[in-house]
Amino acid sequence: MPVNLPVPVNQDLHAVPGLRIGVAEAGVRKANRKDLTVVLIDEGASVGGVFTQNRFCAAPVQICREHLAKGADVRAMVINTGNANAGTGEDGLARARSTCDALARELKLKPTQILPFSTGVIMEALPVDRIVSGLPAAIADAKADHWLRAAEGIMTTDTVPKAFSAKAEVGGATVSITGISKGAGMIRPNMATMLGFMATDACVAPALMQQLATELADGSFNRVTVDGDTSTNDSFVVIATNKAAHAPITLLDSEAGKALKTAMLDVARKLAQAIVRDGEGATKFISVRVEGGATGEECRKVAYAIAHSPLVKTAFFASDPNLGRILAAVGYAGIDDLDQTKIDLYLDDVHVAVNGGRNPSYQEADGQRVMKQSEITVRVVLGRGNAADTVWTCDFSHDYVTINADYRS
Numbered sequence: 399m400p401v402n403l404p405v406p407v408n409q410d411l412h413a414v415p416g417l418r419i420g421v422a423e424a425g426v427r428k429a430n431r432k433d434l435t436v437v438l439i440d441e442g443a444s445v446g447g448v449f450t451q452n453r454f455c456a457a458p459v460q461i462c463r464e465h466l467a468k469g470a471d472v473r474a475m476v477i478n479t480g481n482a483n484a485g486t487g488e489d490g491l492a493r494a495r496s497t498c499d500a501l502a503r504e505l506k507l508k509p510t511q512i513l514p515f516s517t518g519v520i521m522e523a524l525p526v527d528r529i530v531s532g533l534p535a536a537i538a539d540a541k542a543d544h545w546l547r548a549a550e551g552i553m554t555t556d557t558v559p560k561a562f563s564a565k566a567e568v569g570g571a572t573v574s575i576t577g578i579s580k581g582a583g584m585i586r587p588n589m590a591t592m593l594g595f596m597a598t599d600a601c602v603a604p605a606l607m608q609q610l611a612t613e614l615a616d617g618s619f620n621r622v623t624v625d626g627d628t629s630t631n632d633s634f635v636v637i638a639t640n641k642a643a644h645a646p647i648t649l650l651d652s653e654a655g656k657a658l659k660t661a662m663l664d665v666a667r668k669l670a671q672a673i674v675r676d677g678e679g680a681t682k683f684i685s686v687r688v689e690g691g692a693t694g695e696e697c698r699k700v701a702y703a704i705a706h707s708p709l710v711k712t713a714f715f716a717s718d719p720n721l722g723r724i725l726a727a728v729g730y731a732g733i734d735d736l737d738q739t740k741i742d743l744y745l746d747d748v749h750v751a752v753n754g755g756r757n758p759s760y761q762e763a764d765g766q767r768v769m770k771q772s773e774i775t776v777r778v779v780l781g782r783g784n785a786a787d788t789v790w791t792c793d794f795s796h797d798y799v800t801i802n803a804d805y806r807s
Contacts, residue, residue, distance in 0.1 A: 399557065401683040401772055401792065403675040406546055406561040412574040413542035414597040416440040416639025420540030421551040424532030426525055427480030427518060432551035434529060436501065436536040437475040437595070443639045445472040446607030447513070448615045450632035456484030457494040457524075458514040459631060469604075470510040475635070476501050477515040477593065478529055479552050479580075484630035485521035493524040500530040504537055517580065517593050517631050518554055549578040552593050556580055560672040566600075566661035569644030569654035573600040575662055579669040581624075581676075594619060594634040594669055600658050601646040602638035609650060611636040613659065618666035621789045623705045624677040636662075674790045679797030682714050684790070685775045690740075691785040696733050698787050700778060703731035705791035714774065714793035719765030721750050728778055740781030746774060 417439055424434040439445075447466055449459045465472070476497055483490045498512040516524065539547075549559035563576040577596035602610065615634050640646070647655045675683050686705050691697035704710055704727045713720045724743060729736070743751035745768040750760050768774055 400672075400676040401680055403558060403672055405558050406549065408543065408546040410563060411543070411545040411561055412563040412565065412576050413545075414574050414576055414639060415542070415599045415641040416443060417597050417637065418540040418542050419544040419548045420536040420538065421544060421547040422532045422536035422539060424478070424528045426478050426528055432547065433479045434532045434536050435477040435548045435551040436533065436540065437477070437548070438505070438537070438540050439473050439475075439637060440639060440641070441471065441473065443472065443637055444602050444604040444607045445513075445635065445637050446609075446611035447633065447635040448611050449634075450630060452630050452632070454485065454630050456482055456516060456631040457486060457490035458483055458516045459633060460491065461494050461498065462513045462515070462633065465510045465513060468510055470508070472513055473507050473511040474501055474505055475513045475515065475595070476529070476533070477548075477552055478518075478524075479516075479554055480518040481516060481522055481524050482518045482520045482631050483516040483524040486523060490524060493526045496526045497524070497529055500526075501533055504533055513635065515593055515631070515633055517552065520630060545576050545578060548595075549580070552578065552580040554580065555678055556676055558676060560669055560676070562665045562668040562672075564661050564665050566657055568600050568642065568658045568661075569647070571642045571644040573598055573642045573644075573658070575600075575665050577665045577669050579673060581673040592632055592673075594666075595637075596635070596662065596665060596669075597637040597639065598658070598662065599639045599641040601640045601642055601644055602658070603646050603648045606648060606650060607636060607638065610659065610662075613650065614662055614666045617663050618670040621787075622670045622674050623702065623789065623791050624674060624680070671790050674792050677792035677798075679795040679800070680792035681772070681795055682793040683773045684714060684792060685773075685788055686791060687775060687777045687786065687788045688780065689777065689786040690780040690782055691787075692783040694785045694787050696731075696782075697780070697785050698789065699733065700728050700731040700780065701787060701789040703727040704776060704778070705789050708794055711791070711794035714769060715795045717766060717769040719745070719762055719769050721745070721765060724776060724778075725751060737781065742779040742781070744775075744777040744779075745769070746771075
């Protein structure tokens with residue numbers, strides 16, 4: 399079960415004018431499951447995206463980058479689950495292009511106006527025929543209020559769909575923001591998440607979309623880890639349909655730009671944290687806050703060293719306050735001139751270590767009380783400066799091994 403993550407309700411998800419979504423059962427890997435999604439975008443929208451930093455990136459990632467780099471007027475996306483089309487070489491590229499060609503024919507568009515996405519098992523040939531056969535049904539299903547269906551249609555090992563919405567006042571107009579994501583394992587995106595899509599009817603200049611997508615990812619999906627693995631298929635796409643009644647945003651640091659980014663970042667963080675809450679086998683949601691760093695980068699180094707550590711994560715699963723594991727992770731995070739005598743460690747309200755050593759007033763019963771909670775904050779103070787940052791992670795349970803051992807069966 400996910401950690402304090404309710405199943406989204408369709409009525410709570412706002413339709414975004416200028417965008418429709420259709421879902422079908424194409425039998426990509428298994429029968430009788432939603433596994434093919436199309437997103438239809440009205441002409442005149444602005445689109446930006448960020449993708450995995452894994453050099454062994456999947457065929458659809460390569461094609462998305464190519465189409466966006468050409469400045470194409472993106473009018474549709476096609477997403478399949480069950481097959482990642484990664485580790486498939488030139489044949490995988492040809493199959494991904496065939497998917498774009500097929501949807502372009504159905505919609506009377508150019509193939510470069512289509513962005514393809516895949517998620518699922520790596521190193522298996524994409525069943526293009528099944529996807530192409532399913533496209534008419536997905537297109538026929540397309541409606542503005544099908545966000546929840548799409549969230550269900552992109553799931554792999556997720557136990558619940560992930561979707562959130564918000565309204566915001568931007569430039570004198572009320573705009574809608576809705577996003578979905580999928581992911582539960584193989585999560586250390588290093589850019590975004592395994593798959594994430596967010597749309598708004600706000601008016602945003604096309605030249606600004608890449609910056610907006612990058613900043614949203616940096617503030618949300620780039621702050622999560624389940625297991626420290628960066629997927630081959632990570633993709634995060636942001637769409638502005640430009641339907642709202644306000645002047646186009648041309649600067650993110652303008653009043654309208656700040657209002658939009660703040661609202662979109664809130665949705666992006668909820669989506670990113672939902673991935674951690676639904677981490678494979680997770681029983682606890684853990685915030686790792688590092689303060690007093692010389693730079694934000696070194697704060698993130700320390701935070702990720704803690705969040706990635708299997709020893710730390712298994713201790714959290716067992717509710718075992720074996721907190722030397724956390725201090726050890728701080729020490730090997732890669733700060734060469736770190737002064738351990740300045741480090742303080744907290745578990746929620748419990749002051750565990752002071753000046754690099756055990757706090758004389760610390761009682762293990764207090765640490766265990768916190769470790770038994772379903773939500774925990776680890777706070778490390780480095781005593782080096784004023785920088786701070788936070789990442790979110792989960793524990794490692796027996797179920798994580800079981801889920802990944804059985805993933806392909």
